[in-house]
Amino acid sequence: MRYEVFDCKLCPGKGSATEVAGVGERMALWRVCRSCDFWLTCVGYRALGDQDPDGRRVLRVDGRHYMTWTDEQGRPPETGYTSRVDRPYRLLEDEIVRSARWLWLMGSIPDRFREQLPDNARFLTSR
Template sequence: MPAQSTAFQCKLCPTKGTDQEIRGVGTRMAAYRVCSSCDFWLTCLGYAMLGDQDPDGRRALRIDGVHYLSWTEEQGFPPEIGYVGNTEHRYILLTDPAGTVHVTHRLWLMGTIPEKLRTRMPDNAVFAPPA
């Protein structure tokens, strides 16, 4: 018999949260008292706080208030949901004075950043025009 889940009020939004395992993070959601949506966006905020790049080469991109995550060829394809496709995506980091154009063929659309997090997760890139 599966364990009964416990519901609680998310401390960041009006949504209810639960300790039910959703993609392996139920325990963390219960510990922080946040719903799955707020847990997801806190993870994205973590990317911003840690420099927008994983040691494995993935880069967090925030363009026009939308959050993306690039993937390297070695990592394979991002999750099916939100995968933008195997086309060329060109971008320029706003902190790069040289304006270097970076290219990725694997981009994951994570979603529109909630208004309440926009000041903590400002845009860090722009899409570059096609070559």
């Protein structure tokens, strides 16, 4: 595949067909930049019931996107900054208190994706 740079169809960014972490072909097919490709993947997690294909839970709190997992599931292969926090949270759809032992902050959701990625949880503070 030849090197190609194109305008992202979702934002003012640029995309390319260059393979970076296995996504160049997909970015070229969808005509999106790396950032929009990442957030479209997060939209896909929502379509999977707010989890990744391996069942790791997705949390969206105050416009930020997180992923949490168990020791059995293991950490996602593409993980950036993580913390071990035992942070309590509630999904907005129920009142069950859960704890996020492992938490990956994936980033602040860009305005262009906020409608597709609304908050689905809230963190509980210690009293």
